[in-house]
Amino acid sequence: MGLSVSVQREYLGAAAGQLPPDQCLPELWIEHNDDHSRALRLLGALQRPPQRQWHCRCGEFVEGGFEQCWNCGAPMPGL
Numbered sequence: 001m002g003l004s005v006s007v008q009r010e011y012l013g014a015a016a017g018q019l020p021p022d023q024c025l026p027e028l029w030i031e032h033n034d035d036h037s038r039a040l041r042l043l044g045a046l047q048r049p050p051q052r053q054w055h056c057r058c059g060e061f062v063e064g065g066f067e068q069c070w071n072c073g074a075p076m077p078g079l
């Protein structure tokens, strides 16, 4: 593809837990100007990620795409 970008902060918001939404959006750090249009499309896709939410056996509600409970470390059911 030749698309050379790196995704930053994708999981920072969920990890920090308390950040306001405008600081939780994914960012693309573009290294080559030619990739700008493709990067914009990719960024748009990242802003509409498939949300996975599940209830852990310990009772915590896990969201943000995590496959492991942040509270007790149990894996997401079905993996």
Ligand SMILES: [Zn+2]
Residues within 6 Å of the ligand: 056, 057, 058, 059, 060, 069, 070, 071, 072, 073, 074
């Ligand atoms: Zn748990």
